[in-house]
Amino acid sequence: xxxxxxxxxxxxGVALSLLALQGAAAASAIxxxxxxxxxxxxxxxxxxxxxxYARNDxxxxxxxxxxxxxxxxxxxxxxxxxxxxSSKVPxxxxxxxxxxxx
Numbered sequence: 001x002x003x004x005x006x007x008x009x010x011x012x013g014v015a016l017s018l019l020a021l022q023g024a025a026a027a028s029a030i031x032x033x034x035x036x037x038x039x040x041x042x043x044x045x046x047x048x049x050x051x052x053y054a055r056n057d058x059x060x061x062x063x064x065x066x067x068x069x070x071x072x073x074x075x076x077x078x079x080x081x082x083x084x085x086s087s088k089v090p091x092x093x094x095x096x097x098x099x100x101x102x
Contacts, residue, residue: 033067033098043096050091054099055084065102069095076102 033041038058044051052066056079066074066087071094074087085099 033100035062035064035099035101039064039099041096041098045091048091049088050094050096051086051088052096052099053084053086054079056081063102064099067097067100069097073100 035041035054036058038056039062040055040057042053044053052068052074054064054066056062056064059081061078061080063076064079064085065076066085068074068087068089071089074085077085079085
């Protein structure tokens, strides 16, 4: 009885530790590029493509681009305060790295 109970506690502890590590990895994987922190970035992943977005919440006009790892970045676009830019790429080895100034 004690062995089964200890095994259950150990299994639960390992599972909780793995969840904590996954959460930490997800938090550290937030893309930023070199755009200021007032630029909000996110991505949507579809079946065939990925689309990266950046919204200019800075209160001034900026030139921004979507940054992709393992390939060409999005084009340089002028984003007025409140504007959102986007860039779409095929799914695969490309990783969304946020937005950058250009």
